[in-house]
Amino acid sequence: MSGIIIGKDREHRSISNAGLFFRRWLANPLQMGSIIPSSPTFCRLIAERVERDPHEVVVELGAGTGVVSRALLAAGIPADKLLLVEIVPDMAEHLRRMLPGVRVVCGDAFELPKVLAEAGNPPVGDVVCGIPLVMLPAEQQRRIVSAMLEASPRRGFLHLSYCITSPLPKRRLGLTGGRLAYTWRNFPPGGVWRYAPARS
Template sequence: MIHRHATVRTHQDASAAWLFFKRWLANPLSMASITPSAPSLSRLMAEQITRGPDEVVVEFGGGTGSVTRAILEAGVPADKLYTVERDPELADYLRRHYPGIHVLEGDVADIRAMLPDDLKGKVGTVLVCLPMILIPAEDQGRIVDAIFDIMPPGRAFYSYTYSARSPVKRRALSLKGRRVGFTIANIPPASVWRFWRE
């Protein structure tokens, strides 16, 4: 017997994969992969979250919601999740399929302007679901500076990569970083990195 919930989830996953592939065709460098993150990678990212009761989580690059779903399933309330997505079609998809979350449409480097003023300094964790390794060092710097401006001192952000090396230029950006997880079940296999400033 096939449950209706499983059928709906399968249909949603198929439509998400098709939309993701279409957006990849339109702009391959901004997507990096032709498929959304696998559940194993999404869970690995969500497991890194640190959040106090009055803090929110920010996700960079919501896409079709693979990591978004894992964040919610990890127990983060929908109203405590802010997802940034630059692509209007993907942003609209997130609003329709993940009601209750805050979808911010724009460039992640502008997060300080997009996030409500009362939440600056109350971002527990930032999960970066972007191909950082393909982003020039200067633009990486703008993104990283914006991340640390919205988090309390001493916090870290997380980013995944399909490469064997760090997705972020640590030395140039005065960052400390280490690999905190790896999954072979993703296509392609992926690592999750933690980055912080002393």
């Protein structure tokens, strides 16, 4: 059992490219939101919360160097059912190299409807958002939240965040939801949140 975990952690290190991540944080700390990639424990917690039917794709926004993506694959999501969106070209290139068979779009998550249209509008099971939404102005939060809800109206979306309280203003954005999991074994400690449209 521990051998399996050590093996997975080694795989995690090989994909995480902490140097690239840190350089991007120096270049644009608000866009990165963290100085290092998510830990193996945090990635597993996220992957365990993802929901999808077999024909549905999982969309990950802000895939970074791919540590969460790798955990999603390890949790059983087929490579051709994973769609990654990452705004930094060097990171998108790294993702393509490290995760063969996974569709990687180098682009802005705000363009999610266009990204999905170009992918043939596949049915979406879950959206996993790693973008630091708490750093965004209210209007941008509203835009990205409505794009994610449009993509996955039934389940809503998962969000990884270091906030203790909700990283999104639920009432203002018409959302319901809360924290599903939390770990101290990440720097900074992190939580997995699920949000869905509030029923009126």
